[in-house]
Amino acid sequence: MRRSNSGKLVIVSVLIVAVVSIAVYYFLNSNDSEITIQSPSHFDVPLDTGITTVQGASLGRLLFNDPLLSRHQKISCASCHQQTASYADYNKQFSTGDRGLLTKRNAPVLINLIWKSHYFADGRAQRLEQTILNAIKDTLELNSDMDLIVERIRQHPVYNKKLKNIFQIKEVEADHIINVMTQYLRTLNSWDSNYDRMRQGTYVFTEPEKQGQLLFEQQCTSCHIPPFFQDSTPILTTDGQKLLSPSLRNIKYSGPYMHDGRFKTLDSLLAQHPYEFPQETHRKKLSPEEHQSILIFLNTLTDEQFSNPNSY
Incomplete structure (x- = not known):
């Protein structure tokens, strides 16, 4: 009886590994396609018209939710920008950063960003890419730097291969990481109220x-x-x-x-x-x-x- 149960467990384990392997393979190698933002007629033409693809935005979403971007790998972008709170920080006056310290301002919502010309509460940034870099470098937020993140991504078995596949490159650089995260932010659009x-x-x-x-x-x-x-x-x-x-x-x-x-x-x-x-x-x-x-x-x-x- 014990041998029979052990055999069943081995079979189940093998099947799980096979399914996961197939899913990862598909994620890494599936064809990409461009996303067309089909906004309603009462919306203007987006100000940010950068190319966004299914694979690029999907990878950007994974990175947005991964603590790998913070210096001590304690928090992710999603720690302070939760979808259930319209990508603000639910019920928090200030957010807690990588060092355990509070930010100086309330986390803003991330919504319809491609129609904005300025970002941050004071409007100091004019490109979405700047908002990502600021969050990474700010010592009260992710408290990290791109050199560290690039090195981690290059060593990551999924992210490294996926970025190379998306951009058809031999070596992942900082711009590629920022690019896919920007693609994800371009998809955070709301017009179903x-x-x-x-x-x-x-x-x-x-x-x-x-x-x-x-x-x-x-x-x-x-x-x-x-x-x-x-x-x-x-x-x-x-x-x-x-x-x-x-x-x-x-x-x-x-x-x-x-x-x-x-x-x-x-x-x-x-x-x-x-x-x-x-x-x-x-x-x-x-x-x-x-x-x-x-x-x-x-x-x-x-x-x-x-x-x-x-x-x-």
């Missing part, structure tokens, strides 16, 4: 949603411009900082809010914002009913599929 369906004529806003939209357009669109609900022109805070208005898409899942994460809830955000900006102090304070109306509209910007890890 009730707001988008309304714009496409497949959904009709309820009366409360219509009232919220009207109030939002009167009060908020000078800084949060539809359809992306963000702006690329920095505004000045009372303490002298220049900040970009972030996207409000999927805001339901991306709290806490503001560049310093000081507002834990949307209610607390609306109670104070945007009155902390000098150019907005003249605005009339909104009533509790008006707050609720805007919240109802903001919920129409929720794309459940975008935040679902099983949807990618």
